[in-house]
Amino acid sequence: MNAAAVHLRALERRFGDRAVLDSLDLDIQRGEFFALLGASGSGKTTLLRLLAGLDRADGGTVLVPRVRTVVFQEPRLVPSKRVLANVTVGMPRGGATGLEALTEVGLASHANAWPATLSGGEAQRVALARALVREPELLLLDEPFAALDALTRLRMQDLVERLCRVHRPAVLLVTHDVDEAIRLADRIGVLREGRLITDERITLDRPRDPADPAFAALRSRLLADLGVHSLEETSP
Template identity: 60%
Template sequence: MSSLEKDSLEKDSLKKELGQEKEGEGGGAAVRVRSLTRSFDGRAVIDDLQLDVPAGEFVALLGRSGCGKSTLLRVLAGLDREIEGEVLVPRRKAVAFQAPRLMPWKRVWRNVLLGLPGRPGRAVAERALKEVGLGHRIDAWPKTLSGGEAQRASLARALVREPDLLLLDEPFGALDALTRITAQQLVAELWQRRGCAVLLVTHDVEEALLLADRVLVMDGGVIAHQVRVDRDRPRDIADPLLAELRTELLDRLGVKAPEPAAVHKVA
């Protein structure tokens, strides 16, 4: 059997697994996608994709640039409706993007309330901002926030919607290394506290392994591979299991994992 035939059989097997994982459990899935196709200028970026995300699960989505990760997230968020297939998501959902997208002419607390139905008061924003560690910046102007603070404000804006599904599109991509670690820890804490389902789109394999219950690899317009991360949190990227999964995921992404540094013994 050729390698192409093996890859085809593996994708078919995975498609069946993903498609049947939550069958018969009624409302147990936060996301249910069947035969999703999204084309641009006649080219299918997403091609007959199947996906289930159970309620409360943290899922990370990896893939090469241009594979359709962000397109899938936009479809789930309801921002792209030019699709074929079935997409079922909770009514209460929220999105945080890589760019915080704060309105510079509104104070932070007013940015948090943007788009909320009704006339929510300042106290609603205050609670969300305190939850993300930004209670001391409630009245600040967005231009005075650091990159990490602006991203926290973006998360607060998502949390005030009390989402059953939180969609994160590379929210840490523009942060420096130390701020990124802090932001990752914050998201992990918020997810454990809130219990909502999370779909995180990222290019960072280590980030996916540290945060997610399940890591998916998107390729050829479908979910082509997945791994489960059976480790308690907080996690250590030096854990042998995580190191093994990292190598496996990098291989699926077409990246050769670096060889471990040689150890020289001194006589």
Template identity: 65%
Template sequence: MTVLLANPPLPAVECRQVTRRFAGQAVLDHLDLEIAPGEFVALLGSSGSGKTTLLRALAGLDRIDEGRLQVPEALAAVFQEPRLMPWKRAWRNVSLGVRGEGAKARALAAMTEVGLEHRLNAWPGTLSGGEAQRVALARALVREPKLLLLDEPFAALDALTRIRMHQLIIALWRAHNPAVLLVTHDVDEAVLLADRVVVLDHGRIAEQIQIRLPRPRQIATPAFHNLRARLLELLGVDSDPDVASAADDSQPLSRTGNR
């Protein structure tokens, strides 16, 4: 009897030997990275490590000098600033680029998902910071992306709004199941949200850590604390020397260089 094995799904993101230079210096240095369909990956690194450069390249907003990038056609990006058109009402911002007679209905459905069905006709200038970011999320979701790129979208929000946005992004990710790449400077945010944390250093992957903590995740647990300390150490931040360098609920994927 012959057993036919199903082919594994193609990655949502595939980077092979990706290099980007500015003024002759490599910001991305022969970087290899894969993101599986439906996987949530957080990208950490100090300023200048190449995080935003990689995200912009994946979004098609910046070129690469060497290597190969593969991303799905259906992708969307949300940035730190909501980047709403102030002369368009909220639903029209959401439906930007959406073609067909059902554009408003799709915008309403997306705004309902992010809890803003009552703000459909609001002008951007009347929205709070959290509301504006939810409109930006709705604008991304209305395109049903296979890849969602998030460039520090919660950095400018107050602490309580940020917690609510974390809960919302997890709910939306579960509902739509896109691959997600989140660029962040916040170690706690990375561990709270991601399936895997990738640490960049000088344009290369220093380490990747699989996060195996159950959801919803709690900061006040030893496993979370150990992961946090380990990531801070990788980022060059002093941590409690008594904390173990690895947690039982994590598994390193690579320790030096690329995969």
């Protein structure tokens, strides 16, 4: 087993009297893709922000790699910079590696384009290239496909899966989409009231087909952990 890139023990984060993260333990290995599910307000984004260094813990141990990057739901591109400059922002002499990153996401021909001319999927690919060009040891994905249409979302999921296999960062994906988590993750956690109530390794062969009975069974278990039950289970 690879050394852990993320090591959390008894992690606490409180807002007033409310424990948003409550004695949370979690390890994510280098090269491992961990997807985190949970209802709104369960602490998912708070955990991601702590790992990104955008928030602070109130207690416990937080060990993360020095080099970590975040892809948010919105691409957050700089409107006044062209695409290549957005990828390499803050990187001196990053032009060559920036072009390599754009080639990986299929946008080398858009290097001199302005962000306003990009589609939603193209803009998010630029954001992904900007994250990966820094060769992070930890890649944090905060619902990065939520604003995309269904077809673009599937294409972006495939792209992220492929690039993560190549670059091998530890990955934390925060998502509300159970199918997305199953398609992409090596492990899936369910967060409820600040605690991990599920931490399951996914053994389904790739590529993963939602029509596969094993996929459907896993989906049902995870939905139940999220408090969502099928009509058959709730009908009288």
